[in-house]
Amino acid sequence: MTPKLYFAMARDMGRTASEVEAVLAANRRFYEAFTNRDLAGLDRLWAQRAPVACIHPGWPVLHGREEVMVSWRNILTGPSSPQIACSGAHAEIVGDVAYVTCIETLSNGRLIATNLFVREDGEWRLIHHQAGALSPAFEAEDPEPDETLH
């Protein structure tokens, strides 16, 4: 391998690792906004132009930014707005889209979630979220490490 090719590969790998870290950082901001009931912060995290959707645990799909943000407002301002902690986040990037899978731990059990991001205005923004119950059969498993980079 030529030094030039070697350095090009190293540069590409560095770029990918830092992009994956940027996606995971956006994912962390999502859960921070959620647990802090920061509706404005949550609003900034959702895409402005790309078509968005959201599937809360057990719910049918919500389509479009307005419907999705109304649901978050209702959840975050409700009396039972949950405390939520994310673990085991794993990000994959495919072009200008990234998907993160992670465990959501609430006071009454664990969920498993997919968060879909798009690169918009140089930022990774949410376009879709689905969370659903993790079966009690898997509850006893050791949690995954906090974040996986690839």
Added chain:
Amino acid sequence: MTPKLYFAMARDMGRTASEVEAVLAANRRFYEAFTNRDLAGLDRLWAQRAPVACIHPGWPVLHGREEVMVSWRNILTGPSSPQIACSGAHAEIVGDVAYVTCIETLSNGRLIATNLFVREDGEWRLIHHQAGALSPAFEAEDPEPDETLH
């Protein structure tokens, strides 16, 4: 509006509608392969190079093509391989990635699913699937129309 611009817009809209239809067709093939226990057909539908993952209902996430395909083999060859019907499929395309949300009806209840596709070798192929239980509170709702184009 000039005729030239008008025709360019009509052409773009036609292209988008036909791409959405191609995504929905790939989504239909996924459920056909599932319900027909067609493991080879299912295998062809999953991406060959893009990083794949899968979250079966209640399960933790599976990462990588091998782990995902082993899970499908176990499900489709098991004695309780479910009959499954997809309805209310809704596709959104973001660059070379598309996501479909839909209802999965099984003999014992309904699930809600996200299917994530990537354009690979000119075909829309699955890179991620998450399905989770739809709450009985929503079970009584009328099913959505079979397919929504945007």
